[in-house]
């Protein structure tokens with residue numbers, strides 16, 4: 001269509017669309033946002049709304065269009081951004097009734113997949129910048145304001161991105177990033193990163209990247225790209241952004257994406273939160289606490305100091321149950337403070353948001369008081385609370401307790417706040433009683449008992465008289481409207497009254513709006529303080545959640561040590577124990593001498609559950625949490641890696657075996673001596689001989705080179721031959737009993753190798769046809785005789801012997817280390833009692 005054929009409104013549309021070519025333009029027309037042309041076709045397809053075509057050009061040519069109501073646009077926008085579209089919101093900048101000619105319009109905000117800060121699930125903007133061969137990246141969560149900068153190699157950047165899972169990643173134009181990112185990529189000019197760095201330095205009044213704790217200025221470029229993009233897209237709606245800070249991988253126990261999936265940390269394989277560690281652990285009350293808990297599950301602490309600080313806080317709360325109870329009650333009154341902060345900052349706060357803020361800030365005040373009075377561990381002493389009570393009091397002074405949803409509805413401000421407002425309100429209320437009096441007067445005057453004065457937005461005030469009474473209407477009544485059974489009139493006096501009421505109403509609205517804006521501006525000037533309190537509340541909620549779950553599930557405080565050990569007595573799997581009745585606890589003993597466990601046993605015997613349980617207990621301990629065990633001593637771990645078949649990369653076209661080898665390669669390249677490795681069914685994706693050969697070679701490498709604590713669950717009994725050859729490796733098996741034609745699982749970890757997988761029995765239990773099962777039994781007997789497979793009874797006896805020998809060795813070690821000459825009589829007696837107990841096999845029998 002030629003320009004001259006377009007209406008002024010369409011010309012306006014085209015000029016805006018040219019500026020925002022890569023966006024779907026939501027063009028405000030009255031109570032609707034309209035989409036035109038190609039945008040309308042996309043919008044109708046993606047949103048399932050009707051596509052119309054209207055003759056809008058001067059030549060009356062039809063163009064495709066569709067629209068969504070302005071008050072519910074949010075859900076439509078969230079659907080579009082989650083599918084990778086960008087949406088430009090074009091508003092009317094003046095009141096259409098006041099405008100001369102075409103209403104002024106402009107784009108006030110661009111919403112992209114990572115910047116929709118009203119919705120947590122659509123929030124997360126990152127960037128990648130490359131200088132020489134270093135990658136720099138930044139991550140901003142516009143929902144909470146959290147802002148990180150990070151520098152690392154390709155692998156670490158991938159890990160950073162997978163863990164923080166941004167929805168949109170910004171890269172400089174022309175830079176090809178060969179990374180596995182699950183986010184929408186937006187290219188922006190390289191100059192934006194440079195310009196952004198300047199803006200950041202200016203905003204936070206800093207002169208150097210070191211002022212933010214960054215070792216390298218590349219991080220500030222990456223942060224700059226993110227910040228400038230946010231500013232340009234959000235324009236006047238900039239959410240709250242915290243000062244950028246370094247994301248320090250070394251302060252966290254590293255958990256890579258494979259371990260997150262394999263150990264079902266935040267969701268189960270099926271995608272359910274409830275069956276994950278997070279689902280089981282979550283006793284938080286506020287959304288801020290919940291977010292911190294999730295973050296800490298993926299980022300447990302790596303230093304002893306940090307862990308002990310949280311542990312002590314959790315222990316103190318467990319001991320002071322009454323304080324814990326009050327704290328939980330107070331937290332219950334706190335809304336999502338981080339969300340409120342970004343809404344206030346983005347100029348989107350409704351009057352009800354401010355009421356929520358008021359309540360939250362009153363609770364924060366009470367919580368601070370409780371913490372000061374009742375809690376003494378270092379964690380609580382270090383919590384910083386800003387004074388925000390005055391803000392709560394100010395909201396309380398100005399805003400009514402139950403305000404309407406929108407500012408426009410009026411009735412926001414309390415009496416006594418503004419003299420002028422109070423006077424106008426009394427004029428308005430008076431006029432209403434004058435109206436009532438006038439209605440009475442007219443009824444008496446005309447003798448029409450049913451006469452009434454009414455109001456609607458279109459006509460204003462009117463006098464309504466039913467048809468049968470029209471004959472009594474005086475001549476000075478002016479006709480306004482005819483209805484089916486009544487007529488509507490007005491009089492000079494009514495018009496005069498109406499003008500008075502309307503004038504005061506308009507003024508009331510103006511003053512209320514002004515006072516409300518002042519209140520918002522006042523709150524905005526303390527936004528940093530509110531954000532700090534949101535952080536403190538998140539921390540408190542985190543520790544109270546850990547204390548609550550520890551009480552509920554009777555967990556114990558693990559002893560955290562620097563040595564390379566894991567000693568767990570009576571350990572349980574935190575998730576499975578919640579769903580299985582009579583979960584059988586098991587012990588774990590790993591130290592410098594014996595740091596690899598190979599666990600064999602039949603299918604379904606509990607091998608995988610056991611090795612995962614050790615990893616989960618270790619992670620919980622590093623979060624400062626109590627753990628599901630009778631007792632535990634956990635030596636610090638630097639990273640947790642898993643090789644667990646979950647099929648998560650099959651969708652990417654990688655075969656099972658290749659996927660497995662990729663996992664192992666990634667593990668071996670990043671793990672170190674202090675890592676914990678969990679290997680489940682290594683080598684299962686290839687032929688048996690290949691599988692055994694590769695598994696053996698990998699275990700030897702881990703043993704000789706890495707020396708990392710490692711748990712292996714396998715069906716290859718051949719791997720058990722490594723015990724004896726590799727000093728630090730020991731065999732264990734999950735015990736099962738063969739009862740006639742059935743197998744009974746004991747779920748007890750026993751020393752020594754198992755005798756095979758009993759897979760035929762499992763097939764039988766699963767209901768395979770009898771014919772197949774009996775054939776399989778015959779084949780199994782033939783193979784077993786050839787390779788001399790021991791019976792279950794033989795395996796059991798051997799494991800008992802091994803356990804007894806090891807027990808005696810431990811006792812001997814203990815005795816060797818005793819300095820007899822320096823023992824007090826009491827210590828000697830206690831030692832004697834302890835040794836006697838350790839020698840006990842059951843209630844009546846002793847070892848030896």
Ligand SMILES: Nc1ncnc2c1ncn2[C@@H]1O[C@H](COP(=O)(O)OP(=O)(O)OP(=O)(O)O)[C@@H](O)[C@H]1O
Nearest residue numbers: 580582583584602603604605606607608609610747
């Ligand atoms: N300690 C335990 N106490 C009670 N039940 C358990 C225990 N460990 C595991 N189970 C139950 O046994 C089921 C199977 O366990 P798991 O998957 O760990 O066996 P597996 O030996 O790894 O089997 P496969 O070799 O077939 O993979 C679990 O889903 C759980 O219900």
